[in-house]
Every structure is written in structure tokens, then in C-alpha cells.
Amino acid sequence: MHSNEDICGLNLLTIKSTMNPDTTTVTDKKVKIAVAKGDGIGPEIMDATLKILEAAGASIQPEYIEIGENVYLSGNTSGIQEEAWNIIDEAKVILKAPITTPQGKGYKSLNVTLRKSLALFSNVRPVNALHPYVQTNFPKMDVVIIRENEEDLYAGIEHQQTQEVVQCLKLITRPGSEKIVRYAFEYAQAYGRKKVTCMVKDNIMKLTDGLFHQVFKEISAEYPDIISESQIIDIGSARLAANPENYDVIVTSNLYGDVISDIAAEIAGSVGMAGSANVGLNVAMFEAIHGSAPDISGKNIANPSGLLNGAVMMLSHIGQTEVADKIKNAWLTTIEEGYHTADIFQEGQSVKKVSTSEFAEEVIARLGQKPKQLKESKLASGAGTINIPSYERKVVDKKLVGVDVFIDWSGSNPDEIGNNLHAVNSAKMKLKMITNRGVKVFPNGLKETYCTDHWRCRFVSSEAIIQTGKPHYPTVEYDHVLTLLTDLSNAGFDVIKTENLYEFGGKRGFSLGQGE
Ligand code: NAD
Numbered sequence: 001m002h003s004n005e006d007i008c009g010l011n012l013l014t015i016k017s018t019m020n021p022d023t024t025t026v027t028d029k030k031v032k033i034a035v036a037k038g039d040g041i042g043p044e045i046m047d048a049t050l051k052i053l054e055a056a057g058a059s060i061q062p063e064y065i066e067i068g069e070n071v072y073l074s075g076n077t078s079g080i081q082e083e084a085w086n087i088i089d090e091a092k093v094i095l096k097a098p099i100t101t102p103q104g105k106g107y108k109s110l111n112v113t114l115r116k117s118l119a120l121f122s123n124v125r126p127v128n129a130l131h132p133y134v135q136t137n138f139p140k141m142d143v144v145i146i147r148e149n150e151e152d153l154y155a156g157i158e159h160q161q162t163q164e165v166v167q168c169l170k171l172i173t174r175p176g177s178e179k180i181v182r183y184a185f186e187y188a189q190a191y192g193r194k195k196v197t198c199m200v201k202d203n204i205m206k207l208t209d210g211l212f213h214q215v216f217k218e219i220s221a222e223y224p225d226i227i228s229e230s231q232i233i234d235i236g237s238a239r240l241a242a243n244p245e246n247y248d249v250i251v252t253s254n255l256y257g258d259v260i261s262d263i264a265a266e267i268a269g270s271v272g273m274a275g276s277a278n279v280g281l282n283v284a285m286f287e288a289i290h291g292s293a294p295d296i297s298g299k300n301i302a303n304p305s306g307l308l309n310g311a312v313m314m315l316s317h318i319g320q321t322e323v324a325d326k327i328k329n330a331w332l333t334t335i336e337e338g339y340h341t342a343d344i345f346q347e348g349q350s351v352k353k354v355s356t357s358e359f360a361e362e363v364i365a366r367l368g369q370k371p372k373q374l375k376e377s378k379l380a381s382g383a384g385t386i387n388i389p390s391y392e393r394k395v396v397d398k399k400l401v402g403v404d405v406f407i408d409w410s411g412s413n414p415d416e417i418g419n420n421l422h423a424v425n426s427a428k429m430k431l432k433m434i435t436n437r438g439v440k441v442f443p444n445g446l447k448e449t450y451c452t453d454h455w456r457c458r459f460v461s462s463e464a465i466i467q468t469g470k471p472h473y474p475t476v477e478y479d480h481v482l483t484l485l486t487d488l489s490n491a492g493f494d495v496i497k498t499e500n501l502y503e504f505g506g507k508r509g510f511s512l513g514q515g516e
Helices: 021-025 042-056 069-073 082-091 110-117 174-190 208-220 233-242 254-267 305-317 321-336 356-365 414-423 478-490
Strands: 008-011 031-036 060-064 093-096 122-128 142-148 158-160 166-168 195-200 227-232 249-252 275-279 284-288 385-388 398-408 429-436 439-442 454-461 495-504
Touching: 031 042, 031 082, 042 305, 042 321, 042 356, 060 082, 082 093, 093 305, 122 174, 122 254, 142 174, 142 254, 174 195, 174 208, 174 249, 174 385, 195 208, 195 233, 195 254, 208 227, 227 233, 233 249, 233 254, 249 254, 275 305, 284 305, 305 321, 321 356, 398 429, 398 478, 414 429, 414 439, 414 454, 429 478, 454 478, 454 495, 478 495
Parallel strands: 031 060, 031 093, 093 284, 142 249, 195 227, 195 249
Antiparallel strands: 008 385, 122 142, 122 275, 158 166, 275 284, 398 454, 398 495, 429 439, 429 454
């Protein structure tokens, strides 16, 4: 899979360069799409979706790939076969039904594998109310959640460090944050949206969420016509749940985005209805937001709308916006006229309870019609393009000023480990403080603070001046760190890991301990 970090013009929803090269001539040549029928209700809703696409005149050529439960159970823990990668590589566009991940036995999440392997950095989930046809308390809700898809706690780097403590690494990068925040503003601009809200928790995670927020501030300044605002994720998600109509586009990191996109879909009443796009610079994948629903599998009662909406986003992506509008408007008309699958059927509101295949027939019968109450889809009449410039790495000074040494120690008295560490006579470095779970416990800790067996011991240059209001940390050579580690090991300390302390461009690149 080649990578393209150049300027990418996104067509309506997504990036032009991710399109199969054939898509420039969509009218005369069919576009290859890698199609995964998935597990559970997957094959039923995929058949219904493809039938509608075909009837609407979508110019696509499905290339079927096998992924999911059968592949897992055949002993392949990644859930995807080699041939599937080749087809994806050629097609660059995937339409995927939900799959079942078997429980236990170390099976890896195929969704996470696909997102990361194919660098699908942006998860785009439009969620809007279909009031009064689908039950919701928020009839005017119309939100797009743009979630970073590759980083954060989902990098999947976890370790058990001591008997009592496990750790998960939260990775937020500048290139990743720039790409997703830029995508959100470009999306808002292309789709005529008015406001982008950033959700972070940088009052606590000052470096990681702080970087995401900083990038948001920098990039928002380039879009003066779009209102930008930032909210702390806890109050932000509470407000989203209480007043979703106040939001337009939301951009956030992976974990927060995972949570709030489900909240949004749930309160819109559309968990079975919403589609989503996973967009990269080279490949894009489209799907429903729900899972494989094994409880209703094989009964021909599942709602195919989520996958169909994913497919509409896909058609927009490959430039077939007129067909996308035709399908979306027929679908809206079907919903409006009360032909509903069991999951959204409401006595008094719905006209007929239909099966999966009947629903597809009803949509097909309305191709060419437009909704009377719900907002008509007008993708073809013009969204702009989305540009993601290549990342430019700036040169910044980097200075090593110390090291945090993590020690596994089963004692409970911080003064004991602190005084023992002080006694280690390492010529060039001295102990500054010790924290336990981030709280300073030495020197001068509080006796109430609960301590585990995981001690973070901060060492700086023995020449550091740390008693004044403005501490000064002289440069430390890495050799000094190595000598310190040898000295600690010789003194019998169980060193489990280290984190170097750097200043970047003269700014502290590490957090202080609580109470430091
Ligand atoms: P689920 O979304 O499959 O089902 C939750 C509930 O919603 C069930 O009651 C189900 O019947 C209902 N439902 C879901 N889609 C529906 C539809 N289209 N029409 C009508 N009702 C629908 O979530 P789950 O039960 O937690 O997960 C089942 C399996 O799906 C698990 O193996 C999980 O790992 C997998 N999963 C896959 C994806 C994906 O492939 N993108 C996403 C989520 C879950």
C-alpha cells in the first residue's frame, strides 16, 4: 500500500486520492469496491444494500473479500486473509458489513486492524434526527462527529509493570492531531457547517490533550468563518446528551470520540440507522455503526439502513453523488411514508412493519422520489473539496534534563525508599522527588496518601537548583542516566522502566508530580 502525504483534494466527503483511479471516469467504467458481507445480520443487510445500489444505477463492481468470524475460527487471529489485503490495495474503497469477533483466545479486533493498517485516520459519523418517524427527544439534532481513529489509548500499548500496577500508554501526536483537526475544519467548510467544537480533557492531561487542544487553536485560526469552541469532555458529553441541537461538528480524540459517537447515535434514536466512514489518505472504508446482531441473525428482520447510509457516503466519496442523493432521498421517503423494520416500528406512526428484503423493495420502489418533510439530500449540488496538506516537521531543540525511574518496591513508607535512594551515591544525578500514582510522597508527603508497589522516582542533575521558585535544570548526559541505573541496580533496586525528561524549545516536556 503506498502512502500519499501530499495535498489531497477530498471529494465531498472524503479524499480524492483515496479513490480507485478508475473513479475519474465513473460514468463509463465501474468502480471496484472491496465488499465484506460480514457475520450475523451482515449478509442480509449487505444483500439488501447492494440490491438498492444496483437498482439506483450505482456504477460499482463489488469484489468480495472474506473477513470476520470464519477467518478467525480457521486459526487466523487477525480475522482477515492475505487475498483480502490485495483486493483492498487495488480497490482502495471498502464497504463492510459488521463482523463478529469471537470472545477470548487473543483474537484481535479486525476494525482496529483495518483502521490502523490502512491509516484510516478519520472516523466520520453524521447523526441526525428523523423526527417524528424515528423516536427521539431531539427533533432538530444534526451533528457530525469526527473522531481520531489511530492513536490515543487505542494504540494498544499496555504493560503490567508490577504485581499491583498495569499501564496503558496514551499516544497523541502532532501529525495525527493536525490531520484530524484539519479534516474537521475542511469538512465543516466543504459541507457548509457553521461550528466546530473540540472536546478534550487538558485540565488534567496537560501534555497529551493539551497538544490536541493547542493544534485545534492553531488550525481554527485559519478558518475565521467557522465558529470554533472547546469544551472539556466531561461537561461536553453531558451537554451533548442534554442539548445535542447546540452542536454542529465535533472533533475529538479516539476514546472520547468512541464514547460520544455512541451517545449521539443513541439519543438520535439511530443506532440501527447511522452509517460511518473511516477515511485515510489512500483508502476509505464505509460501514454501519452497529454490530452483527447475532440475536436477530437469519430472520430477515434487521434494519439495513445503517449500512445503506454507509454506502451512500461511499458513493459520495467515489464521486457518484447523484446516485447517492437518489438513494438517500428514496430512503428518506420510505421512512417518511412509514415503511419500517421492527426496530423502529411504532404503533400509530408506522404504516407497515417490513422485513429486511421488503424494506429494500420499498426503497427501490421510491427511487426518484424526494422526501416531503425530512431534509432532502443534495450532495450533488455542491460541497467543496477537502485538503489535507502534508505534515511539516519543525526543528526544535531537545535537551535532556533528568529521568524518571520507576521502581517496583513492596514497602509502604515513602521515607524509607526515599532515604535509601538518597543514599545511592551516583555522582552526576540526585533524587528530586518520588510520586506514587502521580502524587508526591517524598520528600514531605502526607501520611494519608495510599501507596502501591509502583514508585516514580525523579532524578535530575546533581547541580540542579530546585529549591527556588523557578527551578533550573542543567543538561544531563545520557551516560549519567546509565550510570545511575547501574548504581540503582547494584544497590538492589528493581527498576522496571525509565522515562527521560526533556525540554523541547526551552519548554518542559513532562508533567510535574501533584504537589511537586
Ligand atoms: P449489536 O450492534 O450487534 O447489537 C445491539 C442490539 O441492537 C441488538 O439487540 C441487536 O439486535 C440490535 N441491532 C443492531 N443492529 C441492528 C439492525 N441493523 N437492525 C435491527 N436491530 C439491530 O451489538 P452487540 O450485540 O454488542 O455485538 C454483536 C457482535 O457485533 C459482537 O461480536 C461485536 O464484537 C460485533 N460488533 C461489530 C462491529 C463492526 O463490525 N463494526 C461493531 C460493533 C459490534
